[in-house]
Amino acid sequence: MKLSVLPPRLEPGKVIPLKSEEELQVLRSGGKVLAKVMRHLQQFAVAGVSTIEIDELAEKLVRQENALPAFKGYKGFPATICVSIDEEIVHGIPDKRILAEGNIVSLDLGINYQGYFTDAAVTLAVGRVEARVKKLVEVTKKALSEGIKQARIGSHLSDISYAIQNYVESHGFSVVRQFVGHGIGQNLHEEPEIPNFGKSNQGPLLKKGMVLAIEPMVNMGTWESKILDNGWTAVTADGLASAHFEHTIAVTENGPEILTN
Ligand code: MG
DSSP, rough: OOOOOOOOOOTOOOOOOOOOHHHHHHHHHHHHHHHHHHHHHHHHHHHOOOOHHHHHHHHHHHTTTTOOOTTTTTOOOOEEEEETTTTEOOOOOOOOOOOOOEEEEEEEEEEETTTEEEEEEEEEEOOOOOOOHHHHHHHHHHHHHHHHTTTTTBHHHHHHHEEEEHHHTTOOEEEEEOOOEEOOOSSSEEEEESSOOOOOSSOOOOOTTEEEEEEEEEEEEOOOOOEEESSSOOETTTOOOEEBBBEEEETTTTTTSSOOO
């Protein structure tokens, strides 16, 4: 397997926006709203439910909380959530497909609350799933915590990337290269890009007030991916399962603060 060692990219002249305490307060509120909606969706996403039904509930709940769906209409994306099943990595489009026992399903939701964006994703097992698939989900979840732990003032951005890749590969799985985490706040996607791979000690230093959406996408087999004909849905090149977890976090004087918990 070819391992990419690209450092996190920050083009010259681009800066990572720092959020004030007032902005962080709004992001905390938005993060709580998002977490509440996600908890509700996780209860609802069981065998027999269609992905469009989950999406409709998501949009209703987001709007009830006086927030706006961030993905709907973004570059033409048609739905409130991305729902990605089994070999789908990210950006699955909700439709009539019904969740079945044995699936794993990733729910990815971004919202705009009072002008500030937060973004989170979780992968759920629908009923009982194969042991190795269950392990994939657990490793991806833990990889997110390993990445978040590195989000400290004075660390390098790529320390997050390295921690995720190292943890994932030590369990025999692979990290997706085509999609990366991102800064977030006044926009859904801000500087910097946060790859889930790379050497440590590279790229910009982390500073107080940075807000980052860290999101490991982990494949059971090859890291390689392709995009389906709908122009959105990314799937694994080998058809094996993929999992995805994401939190929006803030870099603070007290260490990483998860906003979407
Ligand atoms: Mg994201």
